[in-house]
Amino acid sequence: MNDALQYQKQIESQYEKLKKEAEAAGYRLNPDIEFTRELVDGLLTNEKRYGYWACPCRLADGVERNDRDIICPCDYRDADLTEHGACYCGLYVSQVVIHEKISAGSIPERRPPKEKRDKIGEKPATSLNSSLDYPV
Amino acid sequence: MKFTHIDGKNKGEIMLYALSTCVWCKKTKRLLRELGIAYDYVFVDLLDDDEKENAKKELERWNPCGSFPTIVVNDKESIVGYDVQKIKELINNE
Numbered sequence: 063m064n065d066a067l068q069y070q071k072q073i074e075s076q077y078e079k080l081k082k083e084a085e086a087a088g089y090r091l092n093p094d095i096e097f098t099r100e101l102v103d104g105l106l107t108n109e110k111r112y113g114y115w116a117c118p119c120r121l122a123d124g125v126e127r128n129d130r131d132i133i134c135p136c137d138y139r140d141a142d143l144t145e146h147g148a149c150y151c152g153l154y155v156s157q158v159v160i161h162e163k164i165s166a167g168s169i170p171e172r173r174p175p176k177e178k179r180d181k182i183g184e185k186p187a188t189s190l191n192s193s194l195d196y197p198v
Numbered sequence: 199m200k201f202t203h204i205d206g207k208n209k210g211e212i213m214l215y216a217l218s219t220c221v222w223c224k225k226t227k228r229l230l231r232e233l234g235i236a237y238d239y240v241f242v243d244l245l246d247d248d249e250k251e252n253a254k255k256e257l258e259r260w261n262p263c264g265s266f267p268t269i270v271v272n273d274k275e276s277i278v279g280y281d282v283q284k285i286k287e288l289i290n291n292e
Contacts (some may be wrong), residue, residue, distance in 0.1 A: 070249060100221045103219075104219030104221065107218075108219060110278070114275065118217070118221065119219070119221065119222055119266060120217075120265070121242055121264065123264065124254075138216055149230070151221065152221065152222070168225075168279040168281065170263075173262040175258075175262055192242065
């Protein structure tokens with residue numbers, strides 16, 4: 063098997079695994095399969111590059127402690143699902159997007175700029191999401 | 199910082215800051231290609247450390263969040279995110 067074909071199989075297998083895990087936890091992956099496979103490709107690229115699943119649609123620092131909030135699933139996923147019906151990269155979508163067959167679009171960045179993140183310090187961003195209604 | 203030029207109709211200086219792994223960036227490139235517009239792009243994640251810092255600073259002048267994709271037009275205005283309507287308006291207005 064050539065490398066390209068093997069890599070495609072790896073994307074497919076990772077996609078199936080991610081889909082199963084997401085649904086078991088009450089989340090839904092973007093039903094646009096080609097789009098979602100491209101995201102999985104980006105996640106696998108970042109895993110090779112940095113050693114962790116940095117969000118493919120954000121510029122990773124490459125130092126894990128600085129990227130912790132954007133490791134997929136990122137700290138902003140639930141708030142973005144609630145407000146926009148999709149997470150920042152579009153990997154996860156809300157039940158409304160699924161049921162009403164809405165195409166998830168590009169949404170604004172919720173992650174604070176670096177200066178603000180530095181001020182927040184080590185406070186875990188997940189605490190911001192405690193009152194949200196996901197998983198659904 | 200090395201931008202890659204894509205040939206097409208001249209609608210002004212269109213600079214796209216993108217990530218090689220970002221699907222919205224890929225969609226932006228596809229849209230510009232479909233519209234047949236000349237533009238320049240850079241994959242910031244593939245730059246070396248010094249160039250990456252320069253690119254981030256330059257990008258943040260236009261988009262303080264430093265998010266991708268960001269299009270800078272004629273060093274005057276910017277479009278943040280994959281915004282089909284704004285990109286088409288931009289092309290029609292130039």
